[in-house]
Amino acid sequence: MNLEHFLKSEAPGWMDVKGLETDIVLSTRIRLARNLKGYRFPLSFTENEAHQVDGMIEEALQSIESDALKFSHFTVKEMPALQRQVLVEKHLISPLLAKKEKSASVHLSNDETISIMVNEEDHLRIQCLAPGLQLAETYANAFKLDSKLEEHLPYAFNESFGYLTSCPTNVGTGLRASVMMHLPALTMSKQIKIVTQMLARLGMVVRGIYGEGSENLGNIYQISNQVTLGKSEEEILKDLQEVALQIIKNERGAREALLKNSRIILEDRFNRSLGTLKYARIMTSEEAAACLSNVRLGVDMGIIREVPLNVLNECMILIQPGFVQQYAGTTLQAGERDMYRAKLLREKLNLNNHKLNDKGEERYDV
Amino acid sequence: MICEHCQERQATVTVTQVVNGQKSEKHYCEVCAQNFHPFNLDFHKEEQIPIHQLVSNLFGLPVWNSGTQEKAPSTTKKSAECPTCGFTFRKFLNEGKLGCPQCYETFGKQLPLVLSKIQAGTTHSGKAPGKLKSNNEWIKKQIESTREQLQLAIHEERFEDAAELRDEIREMERKLERGGVDAP
Numbered sequence: 001m002n003l004e005h006f007l008k009s010e011a012p013g014w015m016d017v018k019g020l021e022t023d024i025v026l027s028t029r030i031r032l033a034r035n036l037k038g039y040r041f042p043l044s045f046t047e048n049e050a051h052q053v054d055g056m057i058e059e060a061l062q063s064i065e066s067d068a069l070k071f072s073h074f075t076v077k078e079m080p081a082l083q084r085q086v087l088v089e090k091h092l093i094s095p096l097l098a099k100k101e102k103s104a105s106v107h108l109s110n111d112e113t114i115s116i117m118v119n120e121e122d123h124l125r126i127q128c129l130a131p132g133l134q135l136a137e138t139y140a141n142a143f144k145l146d147s148k149l150e151e152h153l154p155y156a157f158n159e160s161f162g163y164l165t166s167c168p169t170n171v172g173t174g175l176r177a178s179v180m181m182h183l184p185a186l187t188m189s190k191q192i193k194i195v196t197q198m199l200a201r202l203g204m205v206v207r208g209i210y211g212e213g214s215e216n217l218g219n220i221y222q223i224s225n226q227v228t229l230g231k232s233e234e235e236i237l238k239d240l241q242e243v244a245l246q247i248i249k250n251e252r253g254a255r256e257a258l259l260k261n262s263r264i265i266l267e268d269r270f271n272r273s274l275g276t277l278k279y280a281r282i283m284t285s286e287e288a289a290a291c292l293s294n295v296r297l298g299v300d301m302g303i304i305r306e307v308p309l310n311v312l313n314e315c316m317i318l319i320q321p322g323f324v325q326q327y328a329g330t331t332l333q334a335g336e337r338d339m340y341r342a343k344l345l346r347e348k349l350n351l352n353n354h355k356l357n358d359k360g361e362e363r364y365d366v
Numbered sequence: 367m368i369c370e371h372c373q374e375r376q377a378t379v380t381v382t383q384v385v386n387g388q389k390s391e392k393h394y395c396e397v398c399a400q401n402f403h404p405f406n407l408d409f410h411k412e413e414q415i416p417i418h419q420l421v422s423n424l425f426g427l428p429v430w431n432s433g434t435q436e437k438a439p440s441t442t443k444k445s446a447e448c449p450t451c452g453f454t455f456r457k458f459l460n461e462g463k464l465g466c467p468q469c470y471e472t473f474g475k476q477l478p479l480v481l482s483k484i485q486a487g488t489t490h491s492g493k494a495p496g497k498l499k500s501n502n503e504w505i506k507k508q509i510e511s512t513r514e515q516l517q518l519a520i521h522e523e524r525f526e527d528a529a530e531l532r533d534e535i536r537e538m539e540r541k542l543e544r545g546g547v548d549a550p
């Protein structure tokens with residue numbers, strides 16, 4: 001499948017509205033880090049080694065491909081910067097991979113639920129994504145793929161340290177499981193700080209939606225395990241699952257309390273946000289994320305009824321700079337991006353109401 | 367006030383000493399105070415700790431200043447170099463990352479020290495190549511705990527929740543039949 005398939009402006013497969021607890025948990029991600037025996041890690045390997053690793057992994061993947069599971073292979077170097085950014089924003093590749101020059105590449109399954117990064121920090125990063133809270137199921141997919149691959153690849157493994165990785169924070173299981181959660185009520189009621197502290201003590205990390213360092217844009221948090229060694233995969237997943245369920249419970253409790261105490265304020269806020277999304281002419285990504293979060297909460301609480309959740313999921317992805325520029329078909333300055341972002345959101349959110357007017361609007365927009 | 371020692375500069379530091387219950391106060395300028403101070407601390411400059419030192423502190427390992435180490439290599443034991451990638455343990459501490467799989471053997475003795483600070487243990491207890499461990503166990507456990515929730519829901523007459531839980535269990539059982547994996 002060609003690259004255009006993966007660049008199209010639609011919510012990726014893992015952002016569907018199926019799965020459990022989809023009102024709070026947006027998606028589940030499982031990542032396995034693996035390396036090949038006899039090759040230095042990407043940090044210190046040569047161009048030649050990188051090339052060999054890339055070739056070996058491609059061969060292994062070809063031999064496990066079936067009609068149901070097909071991969072498309074893209075070399076990072078050959079992709080224009082904007083396309084790399086779009087893949088990063090879709091969470092199909094990491095920001096680190098997008099910057100790599102030495103024979104770094106990615107294999108994507110056609111439904112975008114599996115992404116195998118080659119020569120990122122480790123030789124191999126197997127990533128499986130799924131909508132909603134599905135830790136066991138998503139891990140089962142990753143497990144199956146990993147087990148098949150290990151028949152064809154000599155994994156670097158050591159009895160006492162487990163799967164060997166470049167960074168000691170990944171060694172052992174090489175497993176990082178994360179759930180992406182929308183926690184507006186916990187944020188509004190300032191409980192999120194306590195949650196974050198509690199999680200740190202349990203060996204879990206809380207990050208923003210766009211990975212390490214990104215803030216809680218749109219009240220979306222990514223919660224993942226920190227520990228990879230000394231616990232089995234099952235224990236890691238079980239602990240994360242329990243934590244996630246606990247947070248869901250707290251978030252629901254906080255939502256109920258909010259609704260009970262300040263219903264009219266919430267109704268006002270949600271509908272204002274919806275109005276902004278539908279009619280604003282300039283939108284920064286921060287404002288867009290905040291408005292989308294409000295509308296989403298409004299939909300979850302049954303206050304807003306006309307917006308389907310999948311449209312909101314799609315918008316969350318589309319408001320990112322790479323997508324906005326792809327939509328415009330050219331690179332843009334920040335100010336121009338805000339105008340295009342507003343236009344994009346108007347189109348998406350007004351789609352149901354007046355399909356006929358859509359085309360006419362474009363003339364005076366830009 | 368003028369510094370009691372050099373009698374030249376303005377005194378800005380007060381040193382209070384208590385000897386045998388007798389308190390005495392001395393006033394020095396910054397320059398003299400620095401020389402007198404038992405630890406010779408540079409207490410006015412904001413200290414900028416290099417990142418590798420932070421890492422070493424975090425891992426509870428001794429710190430050698432990289433500058434002095436180069437000048438006097440004989441005072442510190444020369445650490446082993448990884449034969450495959452040339453990494454030393456020091457380089458690992460600086461970078462926070464290892465150079466190749468071989469490093470885990472080269473630094474096999476030092477690594478557990480670091481790992482025990484950042485991980486739950488120092489020995490792997492999960493999946494291993496060749497040993498196929500089924501994912502079914504985990505799903506079975508999930509079904510059990512969901513069943514408990516279901517009983518609770520029925521007991522508390524939360525029938526809508528119960529119906530949802532029942533569907534969840536059914537879905538998981540279907541998965542178990544397919545061998546723990548979603549049909550593609």
